[in-house]
Structures are given as C-alpha cells and as structure tokens.
Amino acid sequence: MPDTQDLDPRKAAILEAIVSEYIGTAQPVGSQHVARTAGISVSSATVRAEMVALEREGFLVQPHTSAGRIPTDKGYRFFVDQLTEPGILGPAQRHKVAKFFEQVHGEMEDMLERTSGLLSELTSYASVVLPPSHESAPVRSVQLVGLAPRLALLVVVLADGAVEKRTIDLPDEIGDDVLAAAGARVQAMTAARPLGATDERTMTKDRVLDEVVGLALDAMKDLATAEDDRVIVGGSSRLAAAFDAVETVRSVLSTLEQQLVVVSLLRDVLERGLSVAIGTEHGYEPLASCAVVVAPLSVDGHEAGAVGLLGPTRMNYPQALAAARVVSARLGERLGGGTEAPPGRVDGRTAEDRVTKRRGAHGRS
Amino acid sequence: MPDTQDLDPRKAAILEAIVSEYIGTAQPVGSQHVARTAGISVSSATVRAEMVALEREGFLVQPHTSAGRIPTDKGYRFFVDQLTEPGILGPAQRHKVAKFFEQVHGEMEDMLERTSGLLSELTSYASVVLPPSHESAPVRSVQLVGLAPRLALLVVVLADGAVEKRTIDLPDEIGDDVLAAAGARVQAMTAARPLGATDERTMTKDRVLDEVVGLALDAMKDLATAEDDRVIVGGSSRLAAAFDAVETVRSVLSTLEQQLVVVSLLRDVLERGLSVAIGTEHGYEPLASCAVVVAPLSVDGHEAGAVGLLGPTRMNYPQALAAARVVSARLGERLGGGTEAPPGRVDGRTAEDRVTKRRGAHGRS
C-alpha cells in the first residue's frame, strides 16, 4: 500500500481539512472552503488540482459533478492513521468520566451496562461493551441446588465474581444430600482451575452420585464453551440521529441486535490489532456506512474484553478514540484490583467505592 | 364517556372501514374508498356527512382540508373496544410459535430474550418482556463465597431457578469457614420464604459471625427491593420501519432504552386493567405516536410479569393482541410446571424439552 502512507504534505493538509470539515458538517467540501482553512495557503485552483489527484488516488469522491468532495473510507483511514492524534477529552467530559467512576458500584453486569451508557453519552454514538471473558477466571465454588424433584441447578461462582448457572435434568429423584455431596465433589475436582479445564472423572462406589457428578461436569464444560457471545449495546438510539435515511437506521440497528455479529465484529477488529475499522474495512455489509472504534479492556494486566463505539464513518475519530481509551482504562482499573484473585489487591479506594449501600447497612448491624 | 360507547351502526361501520384501511396503507382515507368498502351500502356523500359527524365527535381528523380522514387515538380506542375481536394468528405464525416453543430451552433469561425476538418477528413491532418477579419465589439456597480477602459474594438461589448475587465488603479478613457458616445460618433463617421476608436476627456468641450474617441479611433485603426494574426489549429496529420521521424513531428508541420508564409504562397499563394503550392514553409524551399492547403472564396460576408490543398507533391491533396473548400463554405454561415448587409438576413434555444438550451428555455418562 505505497499510496496509503505517502502523501506530500500539502495533499495531506488538504485531505485533513476536508475530512475535518466533513465530519463537522456532513456536507461535501468545496475547494474554496479548503483554501480558506487555516494552514492552507494556496488558492482554490491549486486546491482543486490537488483534489483531482486525491480523488484519482481514492481518498475522495464527488457525489456528483458539481459538488464538493467527501472522503472515502480510505480517506478516513489516512486521516486516522497519519493526520490525527487520539485527542483528549474536553473538561466537561473528563468531569463526567471522573464523576461516573466515583459513583458507579454494584455487580459487574450493572457496571458494564452503565459504562456503556456513559460512553454513548460522551460521544453521542452507540457504544458496545464486550465483557471480560471468564475463560481464565478460576472456579471458586460449585453448588448443586434442587429445584424440583428431578431438576437441579448448577451454580458456579468464579473468582472474578461472576456467577454462572445451568439447569440439569436428573434421571431420578435425588435427595438434597446427594446433590450437595455431588456439588462438593465437583467443586473439589474443578476448584481454582478455569472453567474449561475439567478434570478426568473419578468414580466412587455410589452409582447415583457418579451420575450426578457426570451431569454436573458436562454442564460445566457446556458453560465454558457457550456463553461468551454476549455483548452490551448502549445508546443505539443515537444512531438514529447520525443517519438521515430511515432505512439505514433500521438496517444498522437490526444488525446491532444480533449479539453474535457484534461480538465477532469486535473480535475481528481486535485480532487485526486495529483500534478503528472504517466502513467496508470490516466485512459486515449492513454496517458499511459505520465506523467502529475499539479499545481493549485490560484488567489486572491481561487483556479481557473491550469497549467500542459505533458511529457513522464520518464520526469524530479523535474524540471517539479518546473517550473509548479513557473509559476502557478506568473501567479496567475498576474491574481489577479487588475482585481478581491476587491477595492484598483490595486497595482502599476501590473497596470504598464498592461499599455505598452496603456501608450504611454495615454501620447499622 | 357516553359518546365513546354509542355510535349508530352505520357510523361504526364507517369508522371501522377507515381504521382498517388506514392501518393497512397509512394514507388518509377518503369517502369514496369507504363507500366502496364491502359492508357500506351508502353513497360517498352520505359517508362524507357521517365523517363530518365522526370528526366532530373526535374519532377522526383531517390532516388538511382536501385530504381524507385519519383516526384519532379515540378512534382507535373505539375500534379496539367495540369493533374488533382479538383475532387469531395465521397458520404460518401459529407454526412459528409452535416450533419455537418446541425448540426453546435453556435458562429463563435466554428464553425470555428469545421469546421477545419471536414476538417481534411475528408482529414486526418492538416487543417487551417483563420478567416474572421473584418476589414470591421462596429462597432455596444461600451461600457466601469469598472472592478476595475482604470481599465476599452472596449467592441466593430461588426456587424458580433464578440466581441473585451481591458483593459484600467485609470489615476484616474472614476465613472461608466462617463465611460458609454464615451462609448456612442465613440460609436457615430465610429458606423456603420469599426474598423480602427477612427473619429477625438471632445472635450467637461469635461477634464476627454475627456481623457477617448481618451484612448478608442486609444484602438480601437489598436484593428483594432492588432488581425488579428490568425489562427485555426486542426488535426495536423494527420501529424504524414503522415511522418515517427519523426524529420520531430516535425519540421512541431513546425512551425504550430507559428500562425504568418501560417498566412503569407496562405496570401502569396492567394496573388499569387494559390490554391496549393508545397514543396519549398512557402519559408518556415521547411515546405519543405509539400504542402498547400488553398481555399479562400467568405462571402456575398466578400473574407474574407480562409480554407486550410497542408499535405505531396505527398498528394492527387484532393481530398484535392475538400474538401477545398466544405467546404469553405458551410462555406461561413453559415457565411454570417444572421450575416452580409444587412437586410432581415436572410433566413429561416440559422435562423432555428442557433436556436438549443435556440429554446427550446424560446418555454418555
């Protein structure tokens, strides 16, 4: 891709001016506008000549003959890669973030959901949160609870505070004591190990117990493989404001409703080491008019999940990147240091935050 | 409301024709169209005269002088109350429902989410599922699991298979054995009783244990009061197709994103004993161009939660009502008879359905 990385400085400046302007106004940008832009000190005629070149090289298009230019995906890409720094948040936004992370508390799911709301509010794009996978979190506790005569619930608590459950159909009526024993056995076999790593089974004299243990282990394996296709989408209504064609809105929203698609989109982008995917760069046609900004989430030093933003290709990349990165960093801090295993990591601030309602009750008891 | 209930048969027929036509076409309906409708055997001039009357009485409006009439909320209301039966689903839809409930399985959350998708697909409106409240479900198991030195997780399993959790900050490092003991104590104090009904506390000799038990009981009370403002929204992208003004779409979607608003809207409608709320009838201005259809969910004989549909006021009420009712009935059956306490209720079919993946594993073990 030689032409992607090399553009003489003037062309680059012109491209930058066009992209910035277009992001702001959503109107095709003409040569005069560009010529008047600070930093451009040539005439509109020269700008026009350069625009022709930029168009030939695929950075710009003209919606129709007598209109200004708008950036192509390639144009945005160059803008993002070469012309802009991630940017920083405005003071008001910084304040919002700070305040948010001071106040937020509760279970992880709630927190992720609210974080998604925050991110969307900061940027006015739709936001996406890919929860940290529980793959590597060690099992902390396993329990079998009888619900009905031939129905039990397997409840697995992971060290990161996540609780997974699965109903299990029993072959026979099983007493609560046997269930408890089976739960204990399974816990012994799997504790302190990640969900996926199931021990080979050991047999006892008790056929019924063995069977229940087997069922539970199966369910645990099932838990390990399934589940991880969940994603939290927030502020999707803001996409309606970003597009003017109602049909575009509909198709984008309907794509966003398919969790699986969103998850794989994000994973794809992350895997390719990108933080931005523009228009057709990701292969999802219904989202061809969208761009995705992703920031991986790193909890206690290892990557887990991600936060992202979905907006029109003419999104404000610097701001979106800044917001995603700041929020992901703060969220990562927040999720780590306390719920994760390493002992002694419960620092004062985090624990303090997490108290809230609890605190009052605690004082009383 | 004398004029709401009394309309001479001809007026009613004309109103019905207009509403039906408008629901189908979204175009103002003229007198000629009505006169040509089967069942109307008067001239267009007569229809016009009646239309004037209907407009005076508030059932119809004219977008502008030389246009046809469109129904007002009051017009729809009369249509729903007096002119139409709930209707039945078409064979294709029946088949979809049957197939869906044959296949669906898994945890309740998944099932509700998929059901919401089904309902939306059936009607092409947005669908809403208000999960059965756990208020009355008795506690089946309580457990305290240590996550970090001064952090524990309270895990409560209810008889309906729901699992609730809460992190608890501990005043001190507490050993796993004490946590387990505290969990057991709390379980003894609360088991078989609904979440809200907390026992008065009994003291032991052990101050630390008492404190942990106190914290756990507080957390349980907290669980009982909070939480119940959750709602599952599905197919909201279909609303984009229902409205043509992108601003309407945005505002409706953004209202739908506020779980709390949706919950109280549904509760309001249910409390007033309605199954349909049209336009401004419910007091939520941003949804003034929407109608809501609700069907309460009855699980094992008692009302719990609801399913609903949200569409434009010109929605197909008979079909929407039919879909909501059928789905709510089937879902109620499915949620009951097995997960709920009464022993022996695990009938063959339900248990069979629930097996799926499990079954294979079971055979193998």
Add this chain to the structure above:
DNA sequence: TGCTGGCACTCGATTCTACCGAGTGCCAGC
C-alpha cells in the same frame, strides 16, 4: 515549473407556475 486568476460549464437545489385530481361541503331533488 508551479501557482494563480479567470472563465465556461455542470448540475443539484430552489423557486415558481400550472395543473391534476382526490377529497370536501353544500344543496336541490328524488
């Protein structure tokens, strides 16, 4: 050589006009 001002041209958007026709209200007559 490269930039610039000038110029003819394009073409979407806007405005205006005319006009059609669906729809109305009214009324005289059956």
Add this chain to the structure above:
DNA sequence: GCTGGCACTCGGTAGAATCGAGTGCCAGCA
C-alpha cells in the same frame, strides 16, 4: 333521509427558470 351534482380546496407532481456552489481547464505570471 339519501343521493347525485357541483363548486371549491389544496397537497402533490411536473416542468421551466433560475441560482449558485463547485468544477476542469488554460493562459499568464513569478
């Protein structure tokens, strides 16, 4: 009391005229 007839309204569409932002090209200047 219903109906056909009629004059009238007025939104929507089509076509023409106009505007103007924007373009590509080119000759001339530094």
